Amino acid sequence: MIPPTRWRDDASTSPERRELLRGAVGSCPLPKDIRARSAARIDRLLVVPAAAGLLFWIKGVAAAGLCAIGVVAAVDGVPSLTRRLALGPEPVRSTADRHPAMPRTSIPTVESTSSATETAISGSDASGAQREAPVASALPAPTRDRTRHPRAEAPSAELGSGDSLAREAAMLEDARGMLERNPGRALEVLNRHATTFPTGTLSIERELIAVDALRRLGRVAEAQARGMALLGQARGSIYEERVKALLQTLTSP
Amino acid sequence: MPLRLEAMPPQPLAERLDVASIHDDHAEFVWVSLQRLGVPTYDAEDLLQEVFIVVHQRLHSFDHSSRITTWLFGICLRVVSAYRRRAHRRREQSVAQVPEERTLDEASPEQAAVNRQAGERLRAALDLMDLGKRAIFVMFEIDGLSCDDIAEMLSVPIGTVYSRLHSARSDFDRALLRMRAMEASRLGVRRGART
Numbered sequence: 001m002i003p004p005t006r007w008r009d010d011a012s013t014s015p016e017r018r019e020l021l022r023g024a025v026g027s028c029p030l031p032k033d034i035r036a037r038s039a040a041r042i043d044r045l046l047v048v049p050a051a052a053g054l055l056f057w058i059k060g061v062a063a064a065g066l067c068a069i070g071v072v073a074a075v076d077g078v079p080s081l082t083r084r085l086a087l088g089p090e091p092v093r094s095t096a097d098r099h100p101a102m103p104r105t106s107i108p109t110v111e112s113t114s115s116a117t118e119t120a121i122s123g124s125d126a127s128g129a130q131r132e133a134p135v136a137s138a139l140p141a142p143t144r145d146r147t148r149h150p151r152a153e154a155p156s157a158e159l160g161s162g163d164s165l166a167r168e169a170a171m172l173e174d175a176r177g178m179l180e181r182n183p184g185r186a187l188e189v190l191n192r193h194a195t196t197f198p199t200g201t202l203s204i205e206r207e208l209i210a211v212d213a214l215r216r217l218g219r220v221a222e223a224q225a226r227g228m229a230l231l232g233q234a235r236g237s238i239y240e241e242r243v244k245a246l247l248q249t250l251t252s253p
Numbered sequence: 254m255p256l257r258l259e260a261m262p263p264q265p266l267a268e269r270l271d272v273a274s275i276h277d278d279h280a281e282f283v284w285v286s287l288q289r290l291g292v293p294t295y296d297a298e299d300l301l302q303e304v305f306i307v308v309h310q311r312l313h314s315f316d317h318s319s320r321i322t323t324w325l326f327g328i329c330l331r332v333v334s335a336y337r338r339r340a341h342r343r344r345e346q347s348v349a350q351v352p353e354e355r356t357l358d359e360a361s362p363e364q365a366a367v368n369r370q371a372g373e374r375l376r377a378a379l380d381l382m383d384l385g386k387r388a389i390f391v392m393f394e395i396d397g398l399s400c401d402d403i404a405e406m407l408s409v410p411i412g413t414v415y416s417r418l419h420s421a422r423s424d425f426d427r428a429l430l431r432m433r434a435m436e437a438s439r440l441g442v443r444r445g446a447r448t
């Protein structure tokens with residue numbers, strides 16, 4: 001087999017072909033900078049599988065975590081939901097939430113109903129944080145305790161205390177609402193509260209509102225007397241400053 | 254002076270290849286192959302990268318039954334084919350060619366202009382050819398590789414190279430004829446427009 005001759009060297013070929021091929025520029029070699037850049041990119045390319053593997057590992061861990069959370073939520077949520085459905089609404093919590101303006105530290109725990117006032121007044125380490133503590137934390141929370149069911153175990157006592165506390169709170173809130181527009185009517189409500197709950201949990205709150213109502217009605221002497229009595233009760237407690245400030249408004253012109 | 258690439262010895266079957274070593278050994282071959290397939294210099298770097306990405310993805314499928322250069326040339330063919338389709342879709346024309354440096358035999362600006370014009374005609378004719386035939390034609394006629402080198406590089410018998418070269422030459426002649434026809438029709442249109 002005879003090897004072919006290149007057209008540009010072949011005199012027998014057409015001049016057009018020779019002319020075109022003689023001036024042709026051959027392929028140029030790979031420049032060093034392009035080679036270096038390309039090699040660097042190849043190196044990065046080799047890193048990608050490792051990074052992709054790490055990414056898939058992270059995604060797997062995240063998916064497993066989400067599954068675990070889902071299972072826990074399902075296990076935890078189903079009994080809680082059935083309990084809620086069986087119990088119906090929570091009256092105490094909903095009442096307190098309806099009246100957010102009411103000072104919530106004045107609502108003690110139901111278990112210590114009898115000593116609640118003393119605790120509230122004499123608590124020397126009472127702080128602002130305690131003042132701002134949510135009602136739900138101070139009240140018995142039947143849905144929070146998964147081990148025992150408060151209503152099922154002690155239905156009469158705790159339910160009755162919770163209800164009376166809620167009624168006390170509602171009554172005081174009504175009085176507070178009327179204080180500006182109709183202090184006389186507010187005072188009537190407070191007196192009814194004192195009659196209904198002589199050893200009420202919120203008696204200090206009641207007295208504070210009563211002093212304010214008397215001041216607004218212009219019965220300053222009466223307000224001062226009641227205020228001084230309240231100050232004696234509230235000495236050293238979180239109410240002391242409030243009572244003092246209220247008495248100061250009575251003395252100032 | 255034509256660039257000659259020495260054909261690499263065949264790889265032992267047991268030898269484990271990785272893309273970095275292939276790049277070190279054969280980046281030059283891929284670069285030159287891309288140019289032989291008609292990729293302009295300004296796009297050659299991107300396509301070089303594309304080829305090695307394919308190498309990285311397909312290395313497991315290389316069974317050592319042929320030379321690595323044959324396998325790489327096949328990848329170059331497919332990558333450039335896709336590139337040409339993309340360029341066709343974008344309706345890009347290769348008008349932004351990098352100006353070639355004047356060679357020593359360019360005695361005058363007129364000669365330089367003639368050479369430039371010849372280069373453009375050659376490129377246009379090659380662009381009309383089939384990719385595989387174009388590569389063989391460029392390897393033999395422009396880069397000056399021998400038929401033996403081409404046969405070794407592409408892992409084909411020497412007779413196949415001869416027949417492919419013959420076919421490529423016919424293709425080139427047909428491309429020249431088509432160009433002449435197109436030029437004649439353009440001239441006819443211009444003359445018609447003047448009259």
